[in-house]
Amino acid sequence: MINIDITKQLHGSDGFMDLDIKLNINEGDFIALGGESGSGKTTLLRVLAGLEDAKGSITVGDKTWLNAKESLSVQERDIGFVFQDYALFPNMSVKQNLLFVSKDKELAEHLLEVTQLSSLKDRMPNRLSGGQKQRVSLCRALMAKPKLLLMDEPLSALDPAMRSKLQQEILSLHKEFGTTTIMVSHDPSEMYRLSERVIVLDKGKIINDGNAKDVLLKTQGSAKFSFEGELLDIIKVDVIFIAIISIGKQIVEVVITKEEAQNFTIGQIINVSTKAFSPNVT
Numbered sequence: 001m002i003n004i005d006i007t008k009q010l011h012g013s014d015g016f017m018d019l020d021i022k023l024n025i026n027e028g029d030f031i032a033l034g035g036e037s038g039s040g041k042t043t044l045l046r047v048l049a050g051l052e053d054a055k056g057s058i059t060v061g062d063k064t065w066l067n068a069k070e071s072l073s074v075q076e077r078d079i080g081f082v083f084q085d086y087a088l089f090p091n092m093s094v095k096q097n098l099l100f101v102s103k104d105k106e107l108a109e110h111l112l113e114v115t116q117l118s119s120l121k122d123r124m125p126n127r128l129s130g131g132q133k134q135r136v137s138l139c140r141a142l143m144a145k146p147k148l149l150l151m152d153e154p155l156s157a158l159d160p161a162m163r164s165k166l167q168q169e170i171l172s173l174h175k176e177f178g179t180t181t182i183m184v185s186h187d188p189s190e191m192y193r194l195s196e197r198v199i200v201l202d203k204g205k206i207i208n209d210g211n212a213k214d215v216l217l218k219t220q221g222s223a224k225f226s227f228e229g230e231l232l233d234i235i236k237v238d239v240i241f242i243a244i245i246s247i248g249k250q251i252v253e254v255v256i257t258k259e260e261a262q263n264f265t266i267g268q269i270i271n272v273s274t275k276a277f278s279p280n281v282t
């Protein structure tokens with residue numbers, strides 16, 4: 001069990017706010033951490049990693065990482081990091097980047113194989129694509145067999161196809177290694193696919209915590225389907241108003257009333273729901 005009970009004063013965009021987190025995590029869980037920009041997600045990961053100080057306590061199994069008397073250094077905490085900017089050693093090949101963390105050659109070969117990087121093991125980082133660097137970064141974080149793997153939006157810079165492939169790889173490595181993982185993400189489908197628990201922060205506090213289905217599904221009341229999308233345009237065809245809405249990767253048209261057309265603003269995030277009893281799924 002990982003027990004976190006920390007506070008830290010942050011300088012938010014509207015003045016000071018307290019990051020105030022009480023959290024128990026089962027070992028082996030995959031947790032997705034969501035919340036609006038500035039809600040404290042990165043700071044929480046940095047506090048867990050020992051990169052920032054905080055008041056309170058962190059215990060991992062029978063080890064104390066932080067309490068009133070001591071705070072273990074980054075090196076003393078059993079963690080792996082994957083951040084958006086990869087941070088590979090530029091003067092080392094892919095394989096050397098991994099072996100720098102641990103001399104376990106067998107594990108390095110295995111990780112490179114699972115992430116389909118074996119043929120690139122002698123390449124230098126500046127000759128890799130973004131997705132390949134991200135995979136190396138993930139392999140390197142796992143080389144130390146960390147107790148806790150912290151990932152801060154590791155896939156956000158990648159295109160959808162590469163994202164989905166890496167999600168599969170992250171999931172299969174998570175299942176194989178059973179590492180307790182906390183991953184910051186803004187992408188509900190990614191959270192749903194990967195995590196068994198979703199925690200949402202707002203202004204430094206946990207406002208939602210539960211399984212992915214309960215936290216992420218937005219269907220309310222008697223609505224059968226509900227999608228959130230961005231209103232791109234409103235057009236008038238004869239006497240009918242049509243809203244053009246971007247939902248996921250699709251652009252859809254929805255007929256709206258004159259009053260709705262007057263009240264909506266282009267660029268607004270709106271909810272599209274239907275009570276259709278038996279929709280077609282093809």
Ligand SMILES: Nc1ncnc2c1ncn2[C@@H]1O[C@H](COP(=O)(O)OP(=O)(O)OP(=O)(O)O)[C@@H](O)[C@H]1O
Pocket residue numbers: 009010011012013035036037038039040041042043044052
């Ligand atoms: N060491 C610090 N001391 C005081 N305030 C900080 C510190 N680090 C970050 N902050 C502030 O705390 C708030 C939360 O920042 P944080 O980076 O944790 O948010 P986030 O949820 O990760 O946001 P994003 O999704 O944009 O990455 C921000 O307003 C930031 O300016």
